Amino acid sequence: MSHSPLQAVRGMNDILPDEAMLWLSFEDTVRAWLEQYGYRNIRMPLLEPTALFKRAIGDVTDIVEKEMYSFEDALNGDHLTLRPEGTASCVRAALQHNLLYNAPQRLYYSGAMFRHERPQKGRYRQFHQIGVEALGFAGPDIDAEHILMCARLWHKLGLRDVTLQLNTLGDAAARQRHREKLIAHFEAHQSDLDADALRRLHSNPLRILDSKNPAMQDLIAAAPSLMSDIDDDALKHFESVQKILRNHKIKFEINPRLVRGLDYYNRTVFEWTTTQLGAQGTVCAGGRFDGLIEQLGGTAAPACGFAMGIERLLALMQELNKPALLNTVDVYIVNQGDQANEKAAILAEQLRDAGLRVLLHCGGGSFKTQMKKADASNAEWAVIIGDDEVRSGQATLKPLHGGEQTQVAFGELAQMIRAKAIVGKFK
Numbered sequence: 178m179s180h181s182p183l184q185a186v187r188g189m190n191d192i193l194p195d196e197a198m199l200w201l202s203f204e205d206t207v208r209a210w211l212e213q214y215g216y217r218n219i220r221m222p223l224l225e226p227t228a229l230f231k232r233a234i235g236d237v238t239d240i241v242e243k244e245m246y247s248f249e250d251a252l253n254g255d256h257l258t259l260r261p262e263g264t265a266s267c268v269r270a271a272l273q274h275n276l277l278y279n280a281p282q283r284l285y286y287s288g289a290m291f292r293h294e295r296p297q298k299g300r301y302r303q304f305h306q307i308g309v310e311a312l313g314f315a316g317p318d319i320d321a322e323h324i325l326m327c328a329r330l331w332h333k334l335g336l337r338d339v340t341l342q343l344n345t346l347g348d349a350a351a352r353q354r355h356r357e358k359l360i361a362h363f364e365a366h367q368s369d370l371d372a373d374a375l376r377r378l379h380s381n382p383l384r385i386l387d388s389k390n391p392a393m394q395d396l397i398a399a400a401p402s403l404m405s406d407i408d409d410d411a412l413k414h415f416e417s418v419q420k421i422l423r424n425h426k427i428k429f430e431i432n433p434r435l436v437r438g439l440d441y442y443n444r445t446v447f448e449w450t451t452t453q454l455g456a457q458g459t460v461c462a463g464g465r466f467d468g469l470i471e472q473l474g475g476t477a478a479p480a481c482g483f484a485m486g487i488e489r490l491l492a493l494m495q496e497l498n499k500p501a502l503l504n505t506v507d508v509y510i511v512n513q514g515d516q517a518n519e520k521a522a523i524l525a526e527q528l529r530d531a532g533l534r535v536l537l538h539c540g541g542g543s544f545k546t547q548m549k550k551a552d553a554s555n556a557e558w559a560v561i562i563g564d565d566e567v568r569s570g571q572a573t574l575k576p577l578h579g580g581e582q583t584q585v586a587f588g589e590l591a592q593m594i595r596a597k598a599i600v601g602k603f604k
């Protein structure tokens with residue numbers, strides 16, 4: 178009997194070797210960037226007690242109401258959920274292991290998240306996030322640090338056209354005051370509300386502002402603004418965040434409708450979005466969650482953080498056709514003739530001793546076909562060695578992404594390429 182081949186679960190992707198290369202370079206870049214800011218890695222389980230997410234994210238949210246993979250463990254009856262996001266687990270782990278006992282923590286994690294959404298471009302049921310959390314920090318400086326970090330990463334990845342939206346949700350008392358006004362506004366237009374909004378009208382009216390239903394947008398735009406209810410302390414905090422951003426020439430737009438899809442946020446919230454990815458344009462989002470640590474059973478402590486969607490960032494990089502991450506070699510060595518071939522092998526090892534990534538052309542062929550391979554390798558440089566070069570003791574060094582070729586003595590080649598590489602990386 179023959180069986181038809183089995184398929185992966187809908188909305189859960191295989192990442193095949195060609196694409197995995199892009200993931201690996203992305204992860205390298207991200208890791209170096211996180212280390213530059215002193216964030217340390219933490220790894221949590223993929224499964225957590227269902228109660229953790231209900232308590233952290235909020236019962237009346239998209240995630241908890243309809244997106245979680247929750248089930249009862251058939252072996253012992255435990256109620257478990259595949260994590261839909263990382264903040265709740267990260268805080269749970271920090272509390273369980275007393276990490277916040279005498280110092281705040283700058284942490285990051287990376288990995289798969291699971292949400293039962295309708296699969297489409299940029300929206301999957303298993304997707305991947307890098308999450309960054311600063312636990313135990315109260316001041317606006319750390320909110321700004323997170324935003325500056327993001328801006329630096331976009332620059333490193335060559336991403337332009339990612340814009341920052343910023344808002345403040347104030348503190349709990351302000352949201353409570355605002356809640357009454359929101360309910361009054363939406364009650365007055367009850368016949369225009371969709372099913373989700375109707376359900377949330379009294380349980381969680383702030384969530385209505387996060388609706389993506391186009392038919393609801395006019396009503397949402399007309400809703401009373403939270404800003405007028407926000408207390409002085411929270412306003413001052415928000416102004417300080419903005420001042421730091423201006424000092425660093427980070428552009429932002431204040432979006433008073435930005436509320437985020439999880440209940441734990443307060444004060445600063447932000448999203449980085451692009452218009453290049455259609456409807457799934459948010460590549461990174463975060464903010465402050467000063468109440469969460471206490472809500473999960475810890476001693477009250479402020480915190481903030483953000484998470485970015487790896488699939489969306491990689492899609493954006495491919496959209497902008499950025500080859501930078503794909504360069505997995507620095508030098509391609511082109512060679513022709515027996516003596517040149519011997520010399521090329523020696524030089525290849527010398528360049529590797531100097532820490533460079535080198536592809537040595539093997540198998541002969543004309544200079545022209547070899548140069549085509551060099552271009553296709555996406556290396557930064559070609560080193561060309563033929564009879565002339567062997568005679569003169571100088572290799573031809575050709576930058577493959579524009580610039581003049583030069584002759585460089587064999588013995589100076591490694592040093593020369595490294596010097597150029599450093600200048601190139603920081604330009």
Ligand code: ATP
Binds near residue numbers: 301437
């Ligand atoms: P969206 O508004 O697009 O549904 P969200 O507000 O639910 O996003 P967050 O919980 O803030 O998303 O997650 C942070 C980031 O993770 C998002 O900005 C996005 O880049 C990514 N992300 C969220 N859900 C998915 C998904 N189902 N598939 C792929 N990426 C996702």
Ligand code: MG
Binds near residue numbers: 239438
């Ligand atoms: Mg969502």
